[in-house]
Amino acid sequence: xxxxxxxxxxxxxxYYTDRFWVAPRVPQSDVEEGSHFASVVDALxxxxxxxxxxxGQLIVTIKHQDNYSTLETLKDECGYKVCTELxxxxxxxxxxxxxxxxxxxxxxDALRVRVVCRIPDGEAIETTVPLFKSANFAERxxxxxxxxxxNNHPFHxxxxxxxxxxxxxxxxxxxxxxxxxxxxxxxxxxxxKEYRDVIGPENRDASRIDRYDTKRFSRVGYEVDFDxxxxxxxxxxxxxxxxxxxxxxxxxxxxxxxxx
Amino acid sequence: MAQHxxxxxxxxxxxxxxxxxxxxxxxxxxxxxxxxxxxxxxCAIEMMASGGSRYDFDRMGTIFxxxxxxxxxxxxxxxxxxxxxxFARRLYDQMTEPKWVISMGSxxxxxxxxxxxxxxxxxxxxxxxxxxxxGCAPRPETLxxxxxxxxxKIRSESANMNNNKKQDLRLI
Amino acid sequence: MQVTNKLSPFFENLxxxxxxxxxxxxxxxxxxxxxxQLRLVLELDGEEVVKALPDIGYLHRGxxxxxxxxxxxxxxxxTDRLDYIASTANNYAYALSVERLIGLEVPRRAQVIxxxxxxxxxxxxxxxxxxxxxxxxxxMSVFLYAFREREFAMDLMEDYCGARLTHSAVRIGGVPLDLxxxxxxxxxxxxxxxxxxxxxxxxxxxxxxxxxxxxxDVGTISAENAMSWGCSGVMLRGSGIKYxxxxxxxxxxxxxxxxxxxxxNSCDSLxxxxxxxxxxxxxxxxxxxxxxxxxxxxxxxxxxxxxxxSASKEEMMTQNYALMQHFVLVTQGMRxxxxxxxxxxxxxxxxxxxxxxxEGEPYAYRLKCRAxxxxxxxxxxxxxxxxxxxDVVTIIGxxxxxxxxxxx
Numbered sequence: 001x002x003x004x005x006x007x008x009x010x011x012x013x014x015y016y017t018d019r020f021w022v023a024p025r026v027p028q029s030d031v032e033e034g035s036h037f038a039s040v041v042d043a044l045x046x047x048x049x050x051x052x053x054x055x056g057q058l059i060v061t062i063k064h065q066d067n068y069s070t071l072e073t074l075k076d077e078c079g080y081k082v083c084t085e086l087x088x089x090x091x092x093x094x095x096x097x098x099x100x101x102x103x104x105x106x107x108x109d110a111l112r113v114r115v116v117c118r119i120p121d122g123e124a125i126e127t128t129v130p131l132f133k134s135a136n137f138a139e140r141x142x143x144x145x146x147x148x149x150x151n152n153h154p155f156h157x158x159x160x161x162x163x164x165x166x167x168x169x170x171x172x173x174x175x176x177x178x179x180x181x182x183x184x185x186x187x188x189x190x191x192x193k194e195y196r197d198v199i200g201p202e203n204r205d206a207s208r209i210d211r212y213d214t215k216r217f218s219r220v221g222y223e224v225d226f227d228x229x230x231x232x233x234x235x236x237x238x239x240x241x242x243x244x245x246x247x248x249x250x251x252x253x254x255x256x257x258x259x260x
Numbered sequence: 261m262a263q264h265x266x267x268x269x270x271x272x273x274x275x276x277x278x279x280x281x282x283x284x285x286x287x288x289x290x291x292x293x294x295x296x297x298x299x300x301x302x303c304a305i306e307m308m309a310s311g312g313s314r315y316d317f318d319r320m321g322t323i324f325x326x327x328x329x330x331x332x333x334x335x336x337x338x339x340x341x342x343x344x345x346x347f348a349r350r351l352y353d354q355m356t357e358p359k360w361v362i363s364m365g366s367x368x369x370x371x372x373x374x375x376x377x378x379x380x381x382x383x384x385x386x387x388x389x390x391x392x393x394x395g396c397a398p399r400p401e402t403l404x405x406x407x408x409x410x411x412x413k414i415r416s417e418s419a420n421m422n423n424n425k426k427q428d429l430r431l432i
Numbered sequence: 433m434q435v436t437n438k439l440s441p442f443f444e445n446l447x448x449x450x451x452x453x454x455x456x457x458x459x460x461x462x463x464x465x466x467x468x469q470l471r472l473v474l475e476l477d478g479e480e481v482v483k484a485l486p487d488i489g490y491l492h493r494g495x496x497x498x499x500x501x502x503x504x505x506x507x508x509x510x511t512d513r514l515d516y517i518a519s520t521a522n523n524y525a526y527a528l529s530v531e532r533l534i535g536l537e538v539p540r541r542a543q544v545i546x547x548x549x550x551x552x553x554x555x556x557x558x559x560x561x562x563x564x565x566x567x568x569x570x571x572m573s574v575f576l577y578a579f580r581e582r583e584f585a586m587d588l589m590e591d592y593c594g595a596r597l598t599h600s601a602v603r604i605g606g607v608p609l610d611l612x613x614x615x616x617x618x619x620x621x622x623x624x625x626x627x628x629x630x631x632x633x634x635x636x637x638x639x640x641x642x643x644x645x646x647x648x649d650v651g652t653i654s655a656e657n658a659m660s661w662g663c664s665g666v667m668l669r670g671s672g673i674k675y676x677x678x679x680x681x682x683x684x685x686x687x688x689x690x691x692x693x694x695x696x697n698s699c700d701s702l703x704x705x706x707x708x709x710x711x712x713x714x715x716x717x718x719x720x721x722x723x724x725x726x727x728x729x730x731x732x733x734x735x736x737x738x739x740x741x742s743a744s745k746e747e748m749m750t751q752n753y754a755l756m757q758h759f760v761l762v763t764q765g766m767r768x769x770x771x772x773x774x775x776x777x778x779x780x781x782x783x784x785x786x787x788x789x790x791e792g793e794p795y796a797y798r799l800k801c802r803a804x805x806x807x808x809x810x811x812x813x814x815x816x817x818x819x820x821x822x823d824v825v826t827i828i829g830x831x832x833x834x835x836x837x838x839x840x
Contacts, residue, residue: 012501014764014794023792026533026771055532055773081659085774085802089789103774103787103802107659107673110680114774134662137810145496160489160839161378162343169377169497176494176501178377186345186380190439202381203370216384216392223416297464301491301836302516302597304468305560309586309596312563312579326464339513341839344469344490347461350439367493373510376494397516397597 008093009172028052036109040078044070057112064100064119068126071102071115075131080104080113083132086139088146090172096121098148102128124149145170177204285419289332289358290411292321296331298351301338303365303397310400320407328354333410334387335403339367340380352387358421360414362406363389366396454482461490465568465825468835470809476821484816484824486809492839499799503765504530505604507796512598514801514837518557520549520589521779522837523602528683529775529786530604534740534768541729542606547685548619548722549592549601551715555626556585557780558712562633565705565829569646574636581629584622591615604766605741606734616723623716623723630712638706647702651815651827654699661814662807665782666711667831670704672697677778685725691718701830740766765794774802781805781832803837 031037031051037058041051047070050061062070074080085103092098095118102115119125127150128135139150140159147168150156158165166181167174177183183202187195209217214228222234299307311317311324325331328351340348352361363383366372369392371381383389390413393406460471469490475483495514499507511526512519524546531538538546559582566574586596591612593601601607637643653663658671668675676693678686694710696703735741742761743754770792776785782804789798808831815827 012795014767016764021767023767024769026769026773026790027535028771054771057774082662084662084664084776084783085785085787085800087787087800089798101772101787103785105776107675110675112774112776114772132662133657133660133814134807134810136813137806138662141806158489160343160492162489169494172500174377174497176376176497182342182377185342186386189346190349190386199385202385204375204381216389223413298462300469301493302513305516305597308564309579309583312583313576314580314583339491339493341490341492343492344461346439347490351462353439373513374493374495374498376497378492378494399596 006093007173010175011172012176026054028054031058036111037113040074040113043073043077047073057114059114059116061116061118064117064123064125067100067102067115067117068128068131071104071128071131074104074113074115078113079106079108081107083128083134083138084112086128086135086142088142088148090146090170091118092121093172098146100125100142100148119148124151126151127153129154144168147171282419283415286415286417289419290414292323293333293360293407293410293414294323294325294331295333295335295362296328296351296355297324297326298334298348299337300340300344301365301367303337303368306397306400307335307337307364307403310403315400315404317404317407320404322407328352329356331355332358333360333362333407335362335364336368336383336387336389337364339365339372339374340383340386341378342380343378345380345386348383349386360390360410361387362391362393362403362410364393364403364406365398366394369394372396453477459824461487465564465828467564467828467833469839470828470833470835472812472816472824474816474821474824479820479822481816481819481821481824484813486812488806488809488835489839491835495840496799496801499796501795503794504768504796505761505765507799508603509598509600511801512600514803514840515557515779515781515784515805515834516597516836517560517834518553518780519597519599520553520601521557521777521784523600524550524684525775525777525779525784526786527602527604528777529773529788530768531735532775533771533773533788533790534737534766536605536735536737536740538606538735539730539732541610541726541731542733542735543685544722544726544729545607545611545733546602547689548719548726549589549599549607550684551718551722552585552588552619553599554715554780555712556582556589558708558715559585561708561780561832562705565826565832566633566637566643568825568829569643571637571640571643574633577629577636578633581626588615588619588622591618603734605737608733610731610733611726616726619719620723623719626716627713630709634709644702646823646826647700647705647830649700650819650823651701651830652699653811653815657811657814661811663782663811664804664807665778665780666704666707667782667804667808667811669693669695670707671699677776677783681776683775683777685722688725689718689721701826704830740768767792767794776802779804781834781837782808784837801837801840803840805831805833805835805838806840808833809838 031041031053037053040058041048047062047066048060052059082105083102084105089099097118097120100117100119104113125148127139139153142148143150144158144160145168167179184196187199212231214224214230222236224230224234309315334352334355363369367374368383371379391406391410393402395402455476457474457476459474460466461469471487473485473487474481495510498510508523508526511522514522559578563575563578589599590596593599653671655671655673658668672695674693674695679693691714694707696707738757742758747754748758768790770790772789774785774787776783784804785802787800788796791797816824
């Protein structure tokens with residue numbers, strides 16, 4: 001019977017998991033009264049769905065419609081003037097949602113806040129480029145990698161993959177080694193589809209060596225013509241360099257003695 | 261005037277060296293290979309190091325050229341991504357004949373460790389390759405050795421490129 | 433003869449017939465001073481750039497996707513290829529985020545070695561910066577001198593880990609090897625010599641008329657802009673904001689070390705070049721302090737945490753359970769707790785952070801590499817506008833971008 005592979009997440013999975021094994025959680029603590037983070041949570045008001053501290057950083061969960069106003073408050077009132085990172089996590093298989101996080105930095109107090117929101121598949125998120133110009137590239141990358149549309153982005157195009165690429169590579173449904181389109185991309189583009197047969201499919205096994213393939217491989221000391229037939233064996237062509245003595249260990253040790 | 265040991269009168273009056281056209285052309289071709297500075301990824305740094313002060317590529321007659329029109333050999337140093345593949349082929353087309361290609365590093369040879377959707381699995385899908393240079397990243401000495409092997413290969417080739425069997429792959 | 437393929441002649445490179453009297457030129461992706469594979473589409477009015485559009489992605493290798501398909505230890509060597517000029521900084525940033533995720537304390541000797549390697553890598557990277565930047569601007573001899581010193585630093589790296597470029601010298605939970613014999617002495621010789629060499633580059637460049645003309649008031653970034661574009665590292669400090677993650681959010685041994693953070697208020701390329709030079713001296717100073725710390729540490733290199741980290745080779749060969757645990761960790765991989773972590777570190781280029789989302793599986797659910805160069809490339813579209821075409825290479829050089837981490 002063929003092995004069952006879930007279609008909604010084709011990434012590599014652990015081949016064995018103990019059935020009694022329960023994953024622990026990264027420690028989380030509540031926001032302390034009177035701390036800086038508490039003032040941040042207060043400033044954000046009722047936009048905060050949930051706030052906790054994990055590994056020294058405040059993590060604030062909000063609704064995806066509030067992303068612009070939340071970041072604006074963080075920037076103008078709390079001093080989080082740098083948006084260091086922005087990206088998404090694919091939770092389509094579990095919840096049909098993407099998780100988008102904004103990693104904010106306060107340069108004066110050296111503190112970091114992560115704003116997290118969930119957005120259902122197919123909905124667009126408001127751009128934050130008017131607040132942080134760094135979001136320009138980051139949001140384009142998010143669109144490129146996940147296909148999350150950005151509202152009002154000044155240049156809403158693919159950034160990393162080519163413009164004519166199909167699919168969004170970081171989705172869990174996208175296989176690591178690419179789909180049919182990806183595997184023929186360069187051949188189709190340069191030579192045309194009719195050359196697929198000439199060039200052949202991709203060899204994804206990096207360690208495969210064809211002993212008789214003289215188009216791609218040659219043995220040092222046994223060089224033959226390009227594309228020669230060596231199934232009957234090849235003749236030895238000694239290479240001469242100054243200082244170089246080739247020792248054939250298979251035939252005898254005379255050469256080796258000479259070298260000594 | 262210095263006294264020469266060669267007595268020209270006894271050697272038919274002229275200093276003559278006998279050779280074949282093949283050998284003469286190949287001697288010229290192989291001893292001043294100008295590579296294209298085609299740094300793609302990590303290997304480009306090692307390529308730069310081999311042009312740098314310690315490894316000193318210039319002593320082998322190798323001067324990196326920035327333009328494909330002036331270069332003889334293309335050192336594809338690093339990962340070739342699918343987005344870039346078109347440009348790699350374009351640059352290869354722009355180089356004048358005769359031209360050779362060194363594929364430097366595992367990524368260029370086979371895709372290497374980047375067995376992913378975005379990497380060309382071996383640049384020989386795009387351009388015909390003369391020398392495959394293993395390593396991740398290969399040391400500058402390895403690149404120099406590869407260049408020496410290429411010189412050796414050029415010397416053994418026919419000076420008329422149309423006679424070389426390599427032409428087959430160029431058709432694609 | 434070579435038969436033509438499907439690619440049509442490329443005339444979009446130059447476009448003269450436009451109504452607005454501007455010329456569009458295509459810079460890259462193969463350009464000797466594009467620092468890899470940057471493609472810029474520049475719109476020129478005469479010699480002045482009126483619009484710049486950086487086009488990246490020519491070195492996209494799917495590293496983030498690979499992280500989702502590799503166990504945590506398997507992925508570590510891949511991080512070498514992010515910023516390939518300073519591999520240890522990447523290894524370290526990744527290892528640190530995994531360690532934070534699982535809450536691991538690294539033995540002190542490993543910390544000393546790691547910090548030493550990090551600073552040595554900073555020197556290597558900055559030397560590379562000065563070499564290529566000077567080469568782009570036109571000073572060839574600085575390239576040769578800087579590469580000479582860089583080779584000696586690479587020799588030290590090679591003595592330690594065996595690789596010149598892709599080190600993987602830092603592992604999750606410590607370092608795999610102790611320093612080899614005589615390494616410390618070589619290191620001291622090197623760090624003592626380095627300030628003299630840096631002085632020599634400065635003699636060649638700082639007061640050089642051409643160098644000053646090419647760099648002064650070129651690529652000016654205001655503090656406001658630097659923050660808005662997410663600049664970090666020297667790009668941020670060159671604009672007068674004193675923020676170094678090593679000082680502000682110290683990791684490893686940086687809280688115990690004495691070093692200065694150079695800041696420049698000139699906001700231009702020349703100011704940033706001076707910062708790079710000063711940072712090299714500071715790195716040499718840090719290494720000299722670490723050398724004194726090293727003998728006082730106990731010879732333990734990997735953290736003891738059987739659930740996540742394999743035991744030492746000796747234990748593995750003598751104790752059955754250590755070997756069994758090693759098999760489990762190799763075949764299945766470690767399973768960090770559920771949760772997410774973002775850990776920033778100061779790589780030579782700027783803030784390098786790894787965001788790791790773990791679902792308690794041996795494979796990371798999502799790994800996002802926050803690469804400083806990515807944001808510095810984004811800055812180019814504003815920085816290049818209004819400058820002359822000759823300054824473009826200076827500005828690309830001063831941002832010190834590496835395409836391995838821009839495109840990932």
